Amino acid sequence: MSDLIDSRKQIILPVLFGVEAATVRELKKLELPAGEILVTDGQVAFRPEDEREIPRLAARFNYNCRTAERVLIGLSSFRATDFDQLYDCSRQLPWEDWLDRDFALTVTGYSLKSQLFGVPAMQSVIKKAIIDRLVQVRKLSPGSRITEDKNKGELVIRFAAVKDEITIMLDSSGDGLHKRGYRPLTHAAPIRETLAAAILDYMFYLRNQQQGEILLDPVCGSGTFLIEAALLSSGKAPGLLRSFAGQKMGLVGPEIFQEEAEFARARELPLPKHKICFGSDISRRSVQNAGLNAERAGVAQAIDFRVADLRQLRAESIKAHADADRILVIANPPYGERLATPEDSAAINCALGALVVEKDTGMNKKGWRLGIISADRNLEKQLGFHADKRRKLYNGMILCQLFQYFKTGPRPKIKAVKGNYIRGTDSSSSCHDD
Numbered sequence: 001m002s003d004l005i006d007s008r009k010q011i012i013l014p015v016l017f018g019v020e021a022a023t024v025r026e027l028k029k030l031e032l033p034a035g036e037i038l039v040t041d042g043q044v045a046f047r048p049e050d051e052r053e054i055p056r057l058a059a060r061f062n063y064n065c066r067t068a069e070r071v072l073i074g075l076s077s078f079r080a081t082d083f084d085q086l087y088d089c090s091r092q093l094p095w096e097d098w099l100d101r102d103f104a105l106t107v108t109g110y111s112l113k114s115q116l117f118g119v120p121a122m123q124s125v126i127k128k129a130i131i132d133r134l135v136q137v138r139k140l141s142p143g144s145r146i147t148e149d150k151n152k153g154e155l156v157i158r159f160a161a162v163k164d165e166i167t168i169m170l171d172s173s174g175d176g177l178h179k180r181g182y183r184p185l186t187h188a189a190p191i192r193e194t195l196a197a198a199i200l201d202y203m204f205y206l207r208n209q210q211q212g213e214i215l216l217d218p219v220c221g222s223g224t225f226l227i228e229a230a231l232l233s234s235g236k237a238p239g240l241l242r243s244f245a246g247q248k249m250g251l252v253g254p255e256i257f258q259e260e261a262e263f264a265r266a267r268e269l270p271l272p273k274h275k276i277c278f279g280s281d282i283s284r285r286s287v288q289n290a291g292l293n294a295e296r297a298g299v300a301q302a303i304d305f306r307v308a309d310l311r312q313l314r315a316e317s318i319k320a321h322a323d324a325d326r327i328l329v330i331a332n333p334p335y336g337e338r339l340a341t342p343e344d345s346a347a348i349n350c351a352l353g354a355l356v357v358e359k360d361t362g363m364n365k366k367g368w369r370l371g372i373i374s375a376d377r378n379l380e381k382q383l384g385f386h387a388d389k390r391r392k393l394y395n396g397m398i399l400c401q402l403f404q405y406f407k408t409g410p411r412p413k414i415k416a417v418k419g420n421y422i423r424g425t426d427s428s429s430s431c432h433d434d
Contacts (some may be wrong), residue, residue: 005078005089010038010047011057012169014066015162016194017042018393022201023067025046030064032057045074045092049375055252058172059260062246063239066197066228069176071244072169073156080166081115083125089166090129096137098170098248099155104148105130109159116161126159126168128409153248172246181241182297183222189397190221191332191373199402202391203330203371206232209276213326213369216318218310218355219333219348220279223290223303230299234271237264241296271302278322280308315365318355326367329356335376346382349374350431353383353405359431362411370405379403382431385411 015023023044024037035048048057052075062072075098078089099105107127111117135144156171178193200206205215209229217225231238240261246252281287284307294300304322319327331352335345347374357363358372362385364370372379375398380386387403394400 005076005092007076008047009051009054009076010045010074010169011054011061012072012074012167013044013046013061013065014072015042015068015071015393016045016192016198018391019067019195019198020044022198023065025201026064026066027061030036030060031117044068055246055256055394056260058246059244059257060135062173062177062244062257063237063260063264065177065203066232067194068169069194070173071177071246073172075168075170077165077167079164080161081164083116083121083378085309086116086122086166087125087129090126090168091133093133093168095130095133098256099130099134100153100249102147102149103153103155105148105155105157107157107159109161110353111161112163114161114164116164116166122159122161126157130157154245156245170249170251172244172249172252174245175242177239179242180238180297182227182305183224183293184296191224191302193224195373195395196224196332197238198393199330199371199373200225200229200232201327202402203328203369203404205229205328208326208328208369211326212324213328214275214322214324215277216322216327216329217277217279217331218308218313218329218352219331220281220290220305221283221286221319221332223279223293223305224358225330225332226277226279226290226303226305226311227294227297227299229277229295230271230294230302231300233269233276233297235267235269236298237267271299273301275302275304275322277303278318279303279305280310280313282307282309287300289290309377310348313351313355315355319367324367328369328371330371332373335374345374345376346378349376349382353385353431357383357385357405357411359384364405364408370403372403373400374403375400381414384413384431386414 013023014161020039024039027037033053035046038045058071058073076093080086080089107123111119116122130231131146158169158171160167180193215229220226247254247257287305287307291305294303333348352372356365356368387405388407389404391402393402
């Protein structure tokens with residue numbers, strides 16, 4: 001049976017669908033040891049040549065990864081098409097080497113395109129195999145129970161069954177990595193921090209910021225885009241404000257986390273003394289909360305927050321206030337599936353488009369770029385022009401698209417024909433309808 005088990009260890013990073021490329025780019029900046037990056041849908045993994053690097057990598061990724069959802073230590077994998085195989089292979093694994101004695105054990109996971117698809121039953125089988133293995137190794141009587149004390153700690157064992165291949169992992173993060181520690185106060189339906197960081201990557205925020213471009217979010221809510229951008233500009237690691245499950249695990253431990261915290265802090269840069277990010281929202285409470293979140297993140301000095309109605313903003317006054325010739329607008333506006341009515345959503349989309357895109361030519365105003373993440377399929381029609389690029393992303397469980405307007409030339413209008421739009425599917429109105 002043991003010859004069917006692949007015991008090569010790796011670090012596995014679950015990511016939101018569509019974020020994989022951004023995660024790969026950030027891993028390449030983390031001074032990794034020799035190894036291989038492996039990418040599949042919704043997952044990026046790193047398999048080092050020397051498995052002794054695994055504990056250090058777990059700590060490094062927890063502190064530094066901006067776009068991954070959590071850091072899992074991949075312990076082994078095997079093929080199983082029935083519960084007997086699942087039990088036998090799981091029991092063969094050296095759990096006594098991986099698990100801290102007397103810690104509470106939680107088993108969770110998922111099944112995709114596999115003959116084993118009953119997740120609760122799979123959880124029970126794997127948990128039984130672990131306990132039976134530990135009872136045997138500890139030379140206890142068959143059927144004995146083992147101590148599980150949550151006061152000592154809790155270990156979360158995760159499995160992924162994909163096309164009958166079972167991967168067993170140990171969660172070193174605890175809370176998801178989107179919980180940075182700076183946002184206890186939230187407004188309704190905020191964008192996840194990990195997704196915001198990926199969108200900044202896809203919009204080439206850092207490269208252009210270094211060339212003098214400032215960031216504007218005119219519907220900033222709790223300030224996630226702006227705070228993530230300021231963290232990125234300063235090189236501040238996103239995980240330094242929180243703790244991780246791996247700090248209590250014997251497989252990793254507090255000493256390695258302390259060393260990796262020092263590694264992360266050594267990479268920090270001074271924040272610019274001038275404002276590089278600007279945010280506004282019609283809600284005074286949201287703006288106040290955003291300011292508090294920025295203070296907790298240690299980046300308040302780089303962000304200008306103010307209360308303003310998006311529909312009253314004008315490009316000329318924004319450029320004058322920011323003292324900048326290049327502006328990137330990024331927004332996660334409310335849309336019908338989240339907060340706004342379809343009519344409200346259309347009005348917000350039109351106002352965002354009017355900041356950047358000339359209504360007659362479709363050209364971007366000089367020095368302006370625009371990125372909007374939305375589930376609104378009518379957004380391009382409302383703006384009157386097709387985006388230069390669209391990227392499918394998930395905001396929570398909602399399928400969205402990142403609409404990017406960055407080209408400097410004119411764009412052809414989306415023409416209305418008998419109540420519908422060319423290349424469109426319905427009769428929703430445009431911002432520029434007469």
